[in-house]
Amino acid sequence: MSREYVEERIRAALKATKGHPLKAQQRIIAEVAQDHRLLLGLTQGHLTGIVALWVNRILSRPQRDAADAPPPAAPKSLDMAPETFGKEILQALQGKATPQFGQESYAARPGHKQASQAHINAIKSMARRVNKDGDKH
16 A cells, blocks of 8 residues: 555656656655655665664664763874975885885885895895705705
8 A cells, every 4th residue: 555655646646746857856855754654654664774774873873961071172284394294295105116005016016125134135045045956945
């Protein structure tokens, strides 16, 4: 019964708006505020999802009373001279090797860092073992 009622109300809205879909939608939304049966018919198939969304939304928020809530933090002031503000950002934008958004895979590879002495020693040690054993893996 509710499906037929919804279809009847939508046909009436389309007729009243001479087939204009946007105006018919606006008319139906205005009617929903007064017609509970129309609202239920429109949302019946989606009611489980709507309720689940709201339950999860409430569960994900921290539970606090309004009186117990701490006041919002005051914005921190910037402790830097106006002429140095944003200098790092500008330098990054001017860099030749800075990748453009969406083009990261085509950007030049960053330079290699110098290997530490411990890393060099470890590689030489492994190379000596391979040479002593005659293993060519």
